[in-house]
Amino acid sequence: xxxxxxxxxxxxxWLFLAPAIVVLLLVAAWPLSKTFYLSLTDANFGNPDxxxxxGLRNYADVLDDRLWWKSLSNTLFFTVASVGIETVLGIAxxxxxxxxxxxxxxxxxxxxxxxxxxxxxxxxxxxxxLHDQFGVINAVLIHLGVIERxxxxxxxPGLALWVIVFVDVWITTPFMVLLILAGLQMISKEVLEAAxxxxxxxxxxxxxxxxxxxxxxxxxxxxxxxxxxxRMFDLxxxxxxxxxxxxxxxxxxxxxxxxxxxxxxxxxxxTWVFFLVALAAILLIGLLKLHKPAEG
Amino acid sequence: xxxxxxxxxxxxxxxxxxxxxxxxxxxxxxFCSASGAEYQLCSDAATAWAKxxxxxxxxxxxxxxxxxxxxxxxxxxSAKSPDIDVMLLDVVWVGMLKDQLLDLNTVVPAEEIAQHFxxxxxxxxxxxxxxxxxxxxDTGLMFYRKDLLEKYGKPVPKxxxxxxxxxxxxxxxxxxxxxxxxxxxxxxxxxxxxxxCDAIEWLASSNGGTIVDAAGAVxxxxxxxxxxxxxxxxxxxxxxxxxxxxxxxxxxxxxxxTGNSVFHRNWSYVWGTSQGADxxxxxxxxxxxxxxxxxxxxxxxxxxxxxxxVSKYSAHPEAAASLLRFMTGLxxxxxxxxxxxxxxxxxxxxxxxxxxxxxxxxGDARAAFDQAVSRPxxxxxxxxxxxxxxxxxxxxxxxxxETTATDAMSLLQADLxxxxxxxxx
Numbered sequence: 125x126x127x128x129x130x131x132x133x134x135x136x137x138w139l140f141l142a143p144a145i146v147v148l149l150l151v152a153a154w155p156l157s158k159t160f161y162l163s164l165t166d167a168n169f170g171n172p173d174x175x176x177x178x179g180l181r182n183y184a185d186v187l188d189d190r191l192w193w194k195s196l197s198n199t200l201f202f203t204v205a206s207v208g209i210e211t212v213l214g215i216a217x218x219x220x221x222x223x224x225x226x227x228x229x230x231x232x233x234x235x236x237x238x239x240x241x242x243x244x245x246x247x248x249x250x251x252x253x254l255h256d257q258f259g260v261i262n263a264v265l266i267h268l269g270v271i272e273r274x275x276x277x278x279x280x281p282g283l284a285l286w287v288i289v290f291v292d293v294w295i296t297t298p299f300m301v302l303l304i305l306a307g308l309q310m311i312s313k314e315v316l317e318a319a320x321x322x323x324x325x326x327x328x329x330x331x332x333x334x335x336x337x338x339x340x341x342x343x344x345x346x347x348x349x350x351x352x353x354x355r356m357f358d359l360x361x362x363x364x365x366x367x368x369x370x371x372x373x374x375x376x377x378x379x380x381x382x383x384x385x386x387x388x389x390x391x392x393x394x395t396w397v398f399f400l401v402a403l404a405a406i407l408l409i410g411l412l413k414l415h416k417p418a419e420g
Numbered sequence: 421x422x423x424x425x426x427x428x429x430x431x432x433x434x435x436x437x438x439x440x441x442x443x444x445x446x447x448x449x450x451f452c453s454a455s456g457a458e459y460q461l462c463s464d465a466a467t468a469w470a471k472x473x474x475x476x477x478x479x480x481x482x483x484x485x486x487x488x489x490x491x492x493x494x495x496x497x498s499a500k501s502p503d504i505d506v507m508l509l510d511v512v513w514v515g516m517l518k519d520q521l522l523d524l525n526t527v528v529p530a531e532e533i534a535q536h537f538x539x540x541x542x543x544x545x546x547x548x549x550x551x552x553x554x555x556x557x558d559t560g561l562m563f564y565r566k567d568l569l570e571k572y573g574k575p576v577p578k579x580x581x582x583x584x585x586x587x588x589x590x591x592x593x594x595x596x597x598x599x600x601x602x603x604x605x606x607x608x609x610x611x612x613x614x615x616x617c618d619a620i621e622w623l624a625s626s627n628g629g630t631i632v633d634a635a636g637a638v639x640x641x642x643x644x645x646x647x648x649x650x651x652x653x654x655x656x657x658x659x660x661x662x663x664x665x666x667x668x669x670x671x672x673x674x675x676x677x678t679g680n681s682v683f684h685r686n687w688s689y690v691w692g693t694s695q696g697a698d699x700x701x702x703x704x705x706x707x708x709x710x711x712x713x714x715x716x717x718x719x720x721x722x723x724x725x726x727x728x729x730v731s732k733y734s735a736h737p738e739a740a741a742s743l744l745r746f747m748t749g750l751x752x753x754x755x756x757x758x759x760x761x762x763x764x765x766x767x768x769x770x771x772x773x774x775x776x777x778x779x780x781x782x783g784d785a786r787a788a789f790d791q792a793v794s795r796p797x798x799x800x801x802x803x804x805x806x807x808x809x810x811x812x813x814x815x816x817x818x819x820x821x822e823t824t825a826t827d828a829m830s831l832l833q834a835d836l837x838x839x840x841x842x843x844x845x
Contacts, residue, residue, distance in 0.1 A: 169498050170519065170802055256663030257675055279665035281822050367611040368813050382491040384806045
């Protein structure tokens with residue numbers, strides 16, 4: 125009897141899961157397998173119906189391209205720098221907003237503004253603010269006497285990528301703050317109060333109680349941001365265009381596909397990007413122990 | 421002679437009328453450039469055509485950057501979309517889109533095609549098929565501050581080296597005289613197609629070739645090309661602001677037209693904008709062919725003719741052809757020249773008294789067109805974008821001081837040969 129029930133439950137479960145599985149197959153598995161299929165061909169947009177199979181040659185060709193490696197190192201630098209800074213800032217601001225300060229509601233709402241503006245719009249705004257001749261940032265810095273003549277932010281090899289990191293931090297720190305704040309509010313007050321009564325100093329309470337309990341929230345936030353950062357396209361594309369200084373792997377793949385019309389090579393590059401993101405996801409889930417509950 | 425010309429135009433007129441009535445009220449989709457003045461010219465003309473013929477026209481704005489417009493066209497065309505009928509084409513796209521555009525020889529009378537400069541017709545043709553009707557001629561030109569050259573007693577420079585010296589002298593003089601924002605030379609150094617144009621001008625005027633020669637051999641790694649790129653790199657942060665590495669046409673024009681540069685390389689439309697009623701520089705600007713690499717050497721402006729084409733998948737090819745003939749025809753080209761200094765591709769307009777009164781430099785511009793250098797798009801065809809993008813990125817890295825011209829050109833040579841070997845041209 126119970127076996128029949130179990131079987132019936134299992135069948136019901138599959139029935140409920142079916143729509144989600146179908147949708148996933150349609151929107152994820154189908155395009156992915158199509159991309160993988162094309163990556164094994166020499167298809168071209170100019171004449172997309174005629175193509176031949178070339179095996180794994182496109183994958184080798186991508187790895188043989190200096191620009192791919194440059195894009196990859198840019199992407200990794202961007203990811204580590206931006207996610208790192210956003211995490212630290214995110215924790216700091218979330219701790220601040222978690223205090224009962226007057227006007228907290230307003231403050232919480234207002235920090236979301238950068239996150240609410242579409243990235244392309246933000247990027248365009250920053251492009252003008254950073255303009256070397258007419259930009260407001262140079263005007264302010266010159267006025268303060270920090271620099272003598274306007275800096276060409278995006279033209280300086282050492283600065284361009286940092287500018288992208290900076291704008292990304294400006295845009296996405298609110299997202300970090302929000303996720304971490306939600307985690308902070310789930311930590312029960314009693315634990316912290318008990319430690320306080322026992323005379324544990326504040327920094328110790330933060331290191332030994334708050335941070336470990338926050339780990340799952342921070343982990344999820346870092347995971348989301350890392351996967352996002354590895355696929356980053358819009359910010360670099362608007363601010364840096366096709367400049368090698370700021371090219372990311374997504375821009376590289378887009379150029380092969382769209383600018384150069386090479387469906388085969390472009391699909392191979394996209395597949396490499398997919399592998400990169402998948403690898404990062406697996407490593408991060410393992411490293412941050414996201415599949416395990418928080419200790420405490 | 422006069423008689424036969426008259427007959428031709430009569431014939432053309434009647435063909436156009438017949439076409440319009442046969443086509444009835446079709447809706448033709450046209451792509452116009454998105455930049456302010458040019459969009460206005462284009463949409464006014466298209467509206468006039470619609471009114472004349474009783475058709476309707478749907479005007480689409482191309483993306484502001486032409487680098488973005490090409491992929492849009494390619495997507496629409498490879499989807500065989502009927503949403504695109506008549507489109508503005510950059511001369512380098514002709515080879516890339518040739519299989520998806522209508523052969524205009526079949527819809528435009530031969531006499532009408534023959535009115536245009538043969539070189540522009542050749543640039544719009546591939547394998548005997550005319551896919552891009554010449555619309556306006558354009559080339560890189562050197563704009564300069566007449567008043568400042570006079571003030572410092574300097575002649576209009578004939579070589580790049582002379583330009584460099586003059587720019588430096590005047591820039592330093594003006595800065596000392598109280599304009600700290602003064603620069604010597606602004607141009608297009610951003611990592612994009614425009615830099616390919618600027619850089620091929622340096623190469624070709626210095627005997628450094630055109631990246632890939634007419635026979636398809638990669639020639640970019642040569643001593644003259646390296647020298648030319650080195651000279652350009654020496655401008656950055658001396659006579660040109662470092663921001664030039666991020667400038668396209670419009671941002672460099674902004675610096676020149678606020679009065680903060682002695683020299684400016686741009687397309688001929690800057691003549692129209694800098695002579696506008698609200699321009700700070702009205703009457704102070706001169707224009708000439710670009711300098712040469714050495715005394716007595718060639719000047720080489722980048723050929724930037726704009727063409728118009730019709731999609732092979734157009735649902736109304738007759739109406740589309742009628743619109744194309746109106747837009748590229750004599751009276752419309754004359755209007756564009758007089759109103760906004762766009763250079764006609766029709767030879768007789770260069771002797772038209774009304775046109776010459778409005779655009780006095782047209783005679784000089786014609787000499788510059790004759791010497792214009794083509795980017796290697798007719799040789800590299802579908803691979804042109806890859807070639808150009810490798811070229812401008814290599815040049816950009818030299819300009820930004822990340823590498824030397826010697827290293828960059830030898831790496832570029834290898835990269836281009838790799839693209840060629842991988843099934844390229």
